[in-house]
Amino acid sequence: MQLSGVGVSPGRVAGPRVVVAADLQEPASTPAPDDLSAEAGKIGPAAESVAAALSDRARSVSGDARSVLETTAAMASDPALVASASDLVRTRSLPAPRAVWEAAGEFMTALRAAGGYLAERAADVADVRDRIVAALLGAAPPGVPDLTSPSVLAARDLAPADTAGLDPDLVLALVTEEGGPTSHTAILARALGIPAVVACAGVLDLPGPGLVVDGSAGTVSPSGGEVSAPARAARASWDGVGRLADGHRVKLLANVGSPADARAAVAAGAEGIGLFRTEFCYLSANAEPGEAEQRAAYAEVLAPFAGKPVVVRTLDAGSDKPLAFLPMGAEPNPALGVRGLRVAFDRPELLDRQLSAIVAAASDAGVELSVMAPMVATASEAAWFAARARAAGIPRVGVMIEIPAAALCAESILAEVDFVSLGTNDLAQYVFAADRQLGAVASLNDPHQPALLRLVGMVAAAGAEAGKPVGVCGEAAADPALAPVLTGLGVTSLSMNAVALAGVGAALRQVDLAGCRSQIATAARLSRF
Template sequence: MQLSGVGVSPGRVAGPRVVVAADLREPASSPAPDDLLAEAGKIGPATEAVASSLSDRARSVSSDARSVLETTAAMAADPALAASAERLVRERSLPAPRAVWEAAGEFMTALRAAGGYLAERAADVADVRDRIVAVLSGQAPPGLPELTSPSVLVARDLAPADTAGLDPDLVLALVTEEGGPTSHTAILARALGIPAVVACAGVLELSGPGLAVDGAAGTVSSSDGRVLAPPRTPRPAWDGVGRLADGHRVKLLANVGSSADARAAAAAGAEGIGLFRTEFCYLSAASEPAEAEQRAAYAAVLEPFAGKPVVVRTLDAGSDKPLAFLPMGEEPNPALGVRGLRVAFDRPDLLDRQLSAIAAAAADTGAELSVMAPMVATAAEAAWFASRARAAGIARVGVMIEIPAAALCAAEILAEVDFVSLGTNDLAQYVFAADRQLGAVASLNDPHQPALLKLVGLVAEAGAATGKPVGVCGEAAADPSLAPVLTGLGVTSLSMNAVALAGVGTALRAVDLATCRALA
């Protein structure tokens, strides 16, 4: 029997199957603790222990995996999670493990509602939750089984701390029932050169001692358990400069959402920040952060890139990305509702305060600032945003192309701004009418889809005609097999998670511009 999923890292292998254990059991909500203050006091040390353990692991692994572990450690150390759990102990008399479980659940619900990249980070929060609960309840922390021979790992999903510790000599392939092209499983599998298939429904029920995996075709089938794998070619070192074999430059930038992300990206050799998701700074805010608070938060992210280019995206929020201080009401179809820049049309004061804080943070750190707006549909919207950004003293202004209408009118939009950046994750789901979080339609969100690439080419042609840069900051940019195609279409920069930089940089160094154009 053959199953189909989404192939996210190429390669054909077979070997014995090893199933990763399920998550921890949900902790009980009783009995109530005798001493609520003492019970609440257990949570802080437990979160610190988990964050310290993950940080220690981060220091012991390669740069490809380090950024993932550092980001997970930062989640564990987030004071908002601990504070929420402590409040649940005091107000509802919950045991500490249950309080952490419920507090994490609130964060996960908000992330899943946000969709896209943020929704896939809900799995990261679940991993942190399980590790903290394990410490509080005296259990062994969740994680991968110890491998003694080459095997195919199978799981419902894999946590970032698990994927970051994979040994490519022992892991023949990765297969998960859940996840998508932008999950940590996909990103790290590509970075490590491990064949991988995600969103493969039913794989945990396959019988037989082994699995055969085709990471390019996205297929998985039962096998006799014998190891069949071609030798892996060691990946050459990347020198941190994005260019082709003939010297043609393609800037390789990082997508970040926190100061930990930024530090990891700088350590991985990113030439700058191509997408700073500022909404990460708002997720736990009950009210709009003061301008000074925003300034400090943004500066912490920009500081590792002093003197280098950074592109800051203004708040990407709305009905499908709920923020406590921005009640938007019910909408029948949130993905097509008030989100991104559309929020600012009714609340321009919110945008103006953010732009002011961004400009001040850039001045504080010496970063070479650009700003861009999300979910822009028309040239008029681009012009409206550009005028407000320039009024805030920001010289370089762009917008994201993630709505098909914007791609089709890229020339008109580029007449109003200095650059554009293609958000291929959202653009794909709108082009194919396919929710990018739904496994059943995951193949339509594959960035190799011709219709999506035709739109990328159309936007790149408009950029070349106007002499303005066109970047890609969706996870399409993180695929080493697709990076030469995007370059051949005319894309001038690629922005991705830090773990993907070396793989993409190496892939580009192996081809010249003529080859890229032929591939496109």
């Protein structure tokens, strides 16, 4: 019996199955505490102990794993959650574990209603909730058990904090019933080099003591439990220059969002930065960061790439990634609301201040600067951004192509800017009307989908006609099997997490440009689509 899911991290392995325990059992609402103040007073210390444990784990890792653990630690110590739960103890006479459960539930309901990025955070809140409740009960926290031998982990889903702490020497593969190709589980599995399949319904019901997992094909089968790991995707060697076997150049760049990411990217041989996410300066701030604060933060990220090209993306927030200091009002569908560059249309001064800080930081770091805007839909929007960016002293201006309208009108948009970069994660979500965080529609967000590849080809052709570069900075760029297809379509650069660089670089060295082009037809005929 073979099940199909969505392969999100390549490699084929077999091993004994270890099932990750389900979420913590819902705590009882009785008996009422004798001393309500004392009961409420337990919540803060429990939350702080959870936050401290997560922070300790964060310090032992780097890159994406560290960022995820730090974010989860911040959630655990969120004073709003502690205050809400404490208030439930005092007003409804609830035991502390039950109060935390209900307070977290209110936050999760609000996040799911918001959709998009915030809906994804609901799973993180559930993980924090369970850890605090376990601390209050004096129980072991739920999650991945301690492994003593190489095993395949199977779960309904995995919390980001659990995935971030996995040991690749003991975890042969990951399989989850839920999740999608751009979930934290998928991204971290790729970063750790662990084969993984998500959205694999029924995997917890497969018979037998073991599993065979093919993260490339997206299949899972039962086995006798024997370990077979030689086919795990090898950590390829790469000399740091992106090129095909015939010498055709394809720049291999890094996606970064923190100083740790930048250091890891340099160590991995990235030729530059293809996507610098600047949101880290804003999303946890109660007031807009000043230009000097932004300048220092950006310069710290850019410094390891002195003398190299970098592409900085302006603030990608609003609606589904709200800013505490910038109330946007309720929206019925945040994924289609005011986000990305749209935030700046009514507040151009916000963009202008960021552009000024970026220019100064690039000068401090000594990098070759390019800046691009997210969520651009039309040529007139591209022109509006380009004018402000050039007025700020940006030498090279581009936009992201992540809305189908922008892909269809790429020729007009390229007339206004110097380059474009395809954000395949959001582009797939909008092309297929499929929430990229929803496991039930995860197969539609597979970057191998022919409809998505056709749009990539259209944009690349427009770039070639205009003589301007076209990059890809979505998760598609990190797939060694897809990199030759994207190159054959005419993409000139690929930007990815640092750990994927060597594998993609090695894969491109195995094929020439003619071979890349020949793979396009094969990709479009994939039987599963």
